[in-house]
Amino acid sequence: MALNKLQDLGLKCSLHHRGFVNSIADSSLFILRNSNVHVLFLVYVDDIIITGSNVSYIEELNKGLNSEFSLKDLGALHYFLGIEAHRNSTGLILSQAKYIQDLLTKTRITEAKSVPTPMQTGHQLSAHEGDLLTNPEEYRSVVGALQYLTITRPEITFSVNKLCQFVHSPTTSHWNACKRLLRYLNDTIHYGLHFKVPDMTKLVFHAFTDSNWASCPDDRRSCSGYCVLLSPNLISWSAKKQPVVVR
Template sequence: MSQPLGFVHSSFPNHVCHLRKALYGLKQAPRAWYSRLSTRLVELGFKGYKSDTSLFILRSGLDITLFLIYVDDIIVTGSNSTSIAGLIAKLQEDFALKDLGPLNFFLGVEAHTTASGMYLSQRRYISDLLHKTKMHEAKPVTSPMSSSTILSKHSGTSLLDPTSYRSAVGSLQYLSLTRPDIAFAVSKVCQFMANPTEDHWSAVKRILRYLKHTINHCVFLHRDTTFTLQAFSDADWTSCLDDRRSTTGYCLYLGRNLISWTSRKQRTISHSSTESEYRAVAQATAEIVWLQSLLSELGISSSSPPLLWCDNIGATYLAANPLFHARTKHIEIDVHFVRDFVSTNALSISFSFLQRSDCRYLHKALTHGKVQFSQGQSQYPRTPLEIAGAY
């Protein structure tokens, strides 16, 4: 390290400046900001959560105040508006805060509150993305990926400049926060970031055309007092042509609300469809355990254990029967933690031959009719308000 130009001291040429305050943009600035803010919150009586270090809670009698941090963007909510106003006033004594009022827009997500719940939409983000990629005048399509599309890292000719591809796919990843219907398609095109081809770029443009068709769709969170966890898991065995790994898809509901979903390629190759389904069950179980831990810290409990639905009878037997060692000893030990939860009745796994297709679009491309069928089975409501469609 050396002294900056114009600030070199002639008597101490080998000395450096002592930084008294973290500068915005430095690598350690976010950590210093979080340390300063969290210390002040603890002084005010807040308690940090182990399940989510960005969440703080303050309990005062029957009142509760939640403080959620994302770098320098903050959401404050609670049961007593007077307590929230007092908290903001105290923080303004130490920090340059700006109160933006009720939650309407946060990190690219629009929030629209009604008497029955809240709509979360990224409509403005989609519009900006379509203009950025010059796809705002493209012809809309009714599905994010064609069911006949077969993508491989060897298909098509390499793009001369992959920058636009990587930028668009990165934006689509963030858009998946409120759009589970594009999760699989986005996960698929993310696998070719190293060397994208014309075929891969065509798949990205189809996703953008689908977003133009469904720009008003969003996630709806009901005002609900039911806190039962229910999950659906599924897998597409050896779906990747390049390495023959399977694709996991699962989604979780808290009461009627869809709160978590994932579409992800598995890390290892499965020898059978039962093994791939069991790995999907294990990943969904891990998400359930984390959500239970978060709800427990919030003081929310359920009278019944979480229910995990799986459409593979072998995977349900494997989760409950420890006698299949000869056929499953090659599966990693950490996957078998599912059995511990099942044996202690902390988790219930059920088989359904006619499983709802909540997570079907999370592990494979569907036709237009099946996309609509999945949306209908997931009970995604439509609203007559300015947000024209909802998930």
């Protein structure tokens, strides 16, 4: 759904009047939850996603908001902020194939030989390895774009985190590692997140965490990672360098 000249404050007041509350985690997400209805209302600038458990209520909400603001209903979700949504009989698949293709074209990697893994096994990147890049802005731009890609590609989160640690002074070694990751993406462009419809009577949380102890050759700090699944669906993940040296 798209909005035309919508005042954020007016929309917020209207939603609050209807019983929506702001999410603690994200102020742009509004939630309505009662015994009959559970609706999520996500706003980004002039774009909106509405989903929930009651189709009739959502249709009524659309009509009500349309009487207050200038709305354009774009139908079922297919594309939002570079993220593609595909539905099938098993659930919902989120991917960023077009986003990856644009990035590969920009970096001239489309014809490069593919690799099976995002990073070279056993190789630890160091700030003192390689020669300083003459054009570090390109490295920073590509790594910044890769950060957004981790929204639907959790398997590259660790690699992207490693590359981000050298944006202040990237070298040829870091750029080669970045290009390797791009070559991996070139062969896995249609990978994404698959959200299956779970058995609502048997919802179970699973969490996994690990760290590669003292892995950084420069300061001996570890990198920690975790992932959280709700039944079969991956809902949260992270990989980051620990702020202190631990034993």
